């Protein structure tokens with residue numbers, strides 16, 4: 084088991100955003116976290132990535148407790164994420180944005196960097212090469228020297244995913260990756276995630292509203308409604324589940 088969410092509750096003052104929720108994700112699975120607006124999905128991501136501490140319960144990654152650990156240390160452990168609203172550096176190129184994801188992995192010292200010693204150059208070359216490999220897989224290498232914000236919305240999402248992959252994660256968390264995309268782009272994105280899972284040998288946990296996309300991509304899902312788990316299991320069963328259909332006001336019919 085790569086990720087175990089155990090009886091997590093998160094309260095913000097009087098608001099209970101997540102209530103006694105548990106689920107687990109297996110290695111190389113594509114797992115969906117779904118539910119209506121305000122259900123607690125992003126809060127769950129923020130707990131897994133160390134941005135929030137759970138009020139109760141715990142998170143285990145490869146069997147080790149990670150709740151209470153700072154976000155940058157969780158990235159070191161092997162969990163990277165993208166955000167609901169694209170967060171790219173506006174004045175940077177696509178390549179520079181991807182390179183940001185590598186920073187913590189630098190093996191040269193501050194001293195070696197200042198004096199531009201050989202290890203610095205060797206490491207810089209290795210990192211740049213890896214950035215191009217990642218951009219190649221995502222089909223954005225041709226835009227390497229363009230300003231990231233000059234790309235289409237769909238391509239910018241890929242830059243964000245490339246940056247997350249640069250951290251060399253074992254678990255990738257994607258917050259509404261298909262938001263704002265047209266059906267063609269969404270179809271292409273689903274294929275890309277299968278490719279990413281296989282080529283980078285990683286597990287994907289994603290939040291998504293587009294049920295067609297979830298149905299195509301996910302092995303299993305967890306459905307939250309007002310912070311409570313209303314379904315956990317196979318996507319094929321989720322789309323037939325009465326309570327899930329009710330919470331989604333029939334959205335699943337289109338899946």
Ligand SMILES: Nc1ncnc2c1ncn2[C@@H]1O[C@H](COP(=O)(O)OP(=O)(O)OP(=O)(O)O)[C@@H](O)[C@H]1O
Pocket residue numbers: 095098099100118119120121122123124125126127
């Ligand atoms: N930092 C915070 N302080 C106070 N309340 C918060 C905070 N973050 C989230 N909440 C509340 O927790 C609940 C769950 O919010 P959350 O953003 O996790 O939902 P969501 O399922 O991700 O929704 P959406 O699909 O709209 O992104 C909401 O009632 C929200 O207002």
